[in-house]
Amino acid sequence: MGPAFAKAFADRTPDTQIALDPFHVVKLGTEALEEVRCDLWRQLRKLPTPDYARRFVSARWALLKNPGDLTQRQNETLRQIKSTAAILLKPLEMKESLRGIFGSGLSNDEVAEFLDSWCARASRSQIPSFVRLSKTIRTHKDGIMAAIEPPSLKRVSPTEGLRV
Numbered sequence: 001m002g003p004a005f006a007k008a009f010a011d012r013t014p015d016t017q018i019a020l021d022p023f024h025v026v027k028l029g030t031e032a033l034e035e036v037r038c039d040l041w042r043q044l045r046k047l048p049t050p051d052y053a054r055r056f057v058s059a060r061w062a063l064l065k066n067p068g069d070l071t072q073r074q075n076e077t078l079r080q081i082k083s084t085a086a087i088l089l090k091p092l093e094m095k096e097s098l099r100g101i102f103g104s105g106l107s108n109d110e111v112a113e114f115l116d117s118w119c120a121r122a123s124r125s126q127i128p129s130f131v132r133l134s135k136t137i138r139t140h141k142d143g144i145m146a147a148i149e150p151p152s153l154k155r156v157s158p159t160e161g162l163r164v
Contacts, residue, residue: 019147020140022102029098030064032129036091037063063092094122094130111148
């Protein structure tokens with residue numbers, strides 16, 4: 001979300017809070033992983049034999065989908081990646097740990113603590129896409145936490161992302 005939207009929103013509706021759906025936070029993690037995979041693919045394409053690069057083109061969906069939604073072939077591809085492409089293990093684990101924070105039924109305080117821990121780890125990872133993601137999450141943490149507030153405390157707005 002851009003700062004112009006947040007400012008315009010705050011100016012016109014000062015009593016509301018912008019809530020950022022955890023799905024979209026995990027989507028950003030998936031995009032960060034995809035950026036790492038594409039960078040690796042570009043490097044492998046420069047090698048004399050294109051076989052290695054082809055493996056990572058077909059690995060896209062195995063890396064991006066939820067682990068529970070993988071087909072048998074995608075599971076096999078993921079196993080091969082884990083055994084041959086160590087450079088993708090850390091970004092994959094970081095994406096899945098981010099997904100786990102939101103899908104585990106934790107309290108708000110626990111989610112906030114795990115999110116801070118995840119951001120610190122991502123910042124130290126030296127993986128540019130995940131360093132950027134950690135900055136984005138820190139910038140929008142209030143909106144993320146607003147979205148996971150217990151449903152009994154929310155009044156749902158007719159427009160997604162708005163809470164009145």
